[in-house]
Amino acid sequence: MLDFLLGAAIIALPPQHQIPLAIGTALVKGVQNLRRKKRERIASSLNAAATDEVELVWSALSVTLKEKDGNERVLLDKLHGKASPGRLLCVIGPSGSGKTTLLNALAGQLPYSSKMHLEGYITANGQSIPVPGIRSGFVAQEDLFFSQMTVKETLMMAVEMRSASISTPEAREATVDNVIRRLGLGKCADTPVGDAKTRGLSGGEKKRLSIACELVSKPQLILADEPTSGLDAFAAQQAMQALKDLTDDDHTVIASIHQPRSSIFAMFDDLCLLSDGQMIYFGPAQEALAHFEKLGHICPQHYNPAEFLADLVAIDHSSEDKEKESRQRVMSLAAAWKEETQSASKANLQVGGEVEPPQDSGALVVAGSPPGYVRPGCSLRRQVALLLKRSWRQVTRDKATLASRASSQISSAAVFSGIYWRMGRGQAAIQDRLGLLQVSAVGVAMTAMIKTLNVFPKERTIVTRERARAAYPVFPYLVAKLAAELPIGAIFPAMFGSILYPSAGLNAKLSRFGKYLAILTAESFSAQALGLAVGAAAPSTSAALAIGPAVMLVFIVFGGLFVNAEGLPTALKWIPRTSLIKQGFEGACINEFQGENYEPDNKGRGDVTGEQVLARLAFSHDKVESTLINQGRITVFYWWVTYCVLQAKRPRYLPLLPPRRK
Incomplete structure (x- = not known):
């Protein structure tokens, strides 16, 4: 189509202009063709040049968990096996059989716990992991x-x-x-x-x-944990086909699946069947039924082999008798497999049998080191730039959230404007002004914090996973997130204050209006920082939404209106100084009352000055700027807490130790 339009344009031009335009068009098309061919060459080299093949072997791999009564529960019981390049190895078994534990152990991503112990040998191409140059x-x-x-x-x-x-x-x-x-x-x-x-x-x-x-x-080695979980039959087929296609390029692929359909089972090259942490079968998938047929367990005709095998090794908890019977069956199957692998000659070792430990097995594997360790692909400056771009897109493209926040601020400002419409200059209006300044401080802070609590814990999960892949550290992520969100976050309190301030008849001086907006914006930043700190520490979004408002309630009580700071016990005096509500309310009151006089409502009473109002509230500052500095300190403090919590909660994984001698 583009060639047609260019040709038509050339023909329509006068003859003296046709030749230069034709030459220019040819040059542009030539450059485009060169770029396309360059991309094609790079793509073909990426397909062809991958990397050396990887054979992953594990021996005597065990995971135990120490329970409250002091006994050890075996999650994986001395498993042996290998995954070969160009073959799809699938780990199947009922729920609780140890599939995910095995995948995490092989990937070096078994979450650290002082009560859990991981031991055994894992080698890639004969070397103990991690092996330089091998990516997973x-x-x-x-x-x-x-x-x-x-x-x-x-x-x-x-x-x-x-x-x-x-x-x-x-x-x-x-x-x-x-x-x-x-x-x-x-x-x-x-x-x-x-x-x-x-x-x-x-x-x-x-x-x-x-x-x-x-x-x-x-990567040369790919491990997938339950890649069909939550998918319909067609989507599950596509996901598994994508993994199967990788084996055509000699990738080593290991996947765990709960109960695959028969068409997916047909894709398996090798099969690892687990039950209650024990190996029941390991070998070519198409030979599994023949193995169990020799043991007297025959798969019915036209029956899904995967369902038959999963049912065969499942523990039935519906009654004591059925549980006892199913456990005995699993134990006999595990014993039969162990006997078969032990009797095999080590010179003609079958997949899944015992292997000799590697020569360098005396060295401990670094905690959390997968078979291949990928270093960050760019500099710290580039990391900040990329993360900033992503955070900015995430914030600015979320039109629904932006519209919701804007409508919330506008509606809140409209409601408060209706309640406190055009307050007068009489002494009765002092209480109204105090109430308005307090609820506006609380409203702005709660809105900013709740928004952060709703989003950050979910985002933290993604960031933790990316950090586990060594993509980037905490510092560039936090810097980029703040740089992207603070400009957007400043819009909404400014929107709220711009509507409320003139409608309520607050101090009419333009400089006071600007300071009021600065106070609301600073308080919004402090509340957002508090939300980040709580969201970083809380285990889930629901927990964060429970903890955050509770903390804010304490700050509201000590916010300067309900409790006089002068009468507090010494042990509690630190709370008002750290309360972002107190700093916001104090700054707004200084901004509103300082230098003002309020007329008496009844004759015989004198004027009340703004300084008298401030003195009764026992505020510790006499300048708006001082409260803004305190808000800044509180904000930076919560950012620092967020950084420290994220650093402390960095991904930690169990170290792989040599088997204990008994």
Whole structure:
């Protein structure tokens, strides 16, 4: 179409202009063709040049959990196995069988607990992990993304953050285009990921995007935990097919699945069957039924083999007799497999049998080190720039949230304006002014904090996962987040104050109006910082929403109107000094009352000065600027708390220790 339009334009021109335009058009098309061919060469090299193949082997791998009564519960019981390049290994078993524990242990991402113990040997190409130069990708069960980012933007972010070897823009774009094509995400490449509020990707597309985010760093080993969880049959088939296709390029792929359909079972090359942490079978998937048939367990004709195997090794808790019977069956199957693997000659070792420990097994593996460790792909400055771009897009594209916040501020200002409309200059209006300044301080602070509490704990989960992949540290993330959100956050308190101030008839001096807006904005920043600190410390969004308002309630009580600071016990005097409500209310009162006189409502009474009102409230400052400085200190303090909490809650994983001698 473009060629047709250009040709028509050339023909329509006078003859003396046709030749120069034709030459210029040819040059432009030549440059475009060169760029396209360069991207194609890079993409083909990315496909062809991947990396050395990886064989992952584990031996005597055990995980135990110390319970309250002092006994140890075995989560994984001396498992042996290997995953080979070009083969899809699937771990199946009933709920609680140890599938996720095994995947996390192999990925080096078993969450740290002082009550948990991980031991055994894990080697990649014969060397104890972590092995320099070997990269791995871990696809978690839950798909977590920034909702306002498109598929392509999400992948570009991943490749820039995690792939130091891909340094040029052309190579990064070619990598992303290649991954999008391989995983069938072309139709939704420019679609936002979406969330519960914003329509976006389907469940299957999100799962394929999770796989794509791991592929951009060109891993040789890919581990996927329950990649079909929560998907319908068709989406589950697509997700598993995407993993199966990776084996065509000699990737080593391990996936855990609860109960796959028969068409998915047919994709398996190797099968690991677990029950109650014990190995029941490990070997070629197509030979599994023959193994159990020798033990007297025959799969009915036309029956899904995966369902048959899962039912065979499940523990039935419906009654004591059935539980006892099912446990005995599982124990006999585990014993049969152990006997079979132990009797095999080590020279002709079957997959899943015992292996010799590696020669360097005496060295401890660093806690949380996966088989391959990916260093950040860019500098600290570049990290800040990329994270700032993502945070800005996340904030500014969320039109529903922005509209909700704006309408909330406008409606609140309208309600307060109606209640405190055009307050007079009499002494009766002093109480009204105090009440208005207090509720406006509380309203602005609560709105900013609740918004942060609703969003940050969910975002923190995504950030924690990205930090586990060594994408970036806390500092650039926090700097970028604040730089993106503070300008937007300043708009809403200014909107609220601009409507309320003139409507309520507060101090008419223009300088006082500007200071009032500054006070509300500073208080909004402090409340947002408090929300970040609570959101960083709370284990979940619901917990944060319970803790945050409780803390704010204490600050409201000590906010300067309900409790006089002079009469407080010494042990409690620190609370008003740290209360962001107190600082906001005090600054607003100084701004409103200082230098003003209020006429008596009844004859025989003298004027009341603003200084007298401030003296009765026992405020410790006499300048608005002092309260603004205190608000700034409180804000910085909560930012520092947020940073420290996020640092303390950095991802920590269990170290892999050599087996204990008994």
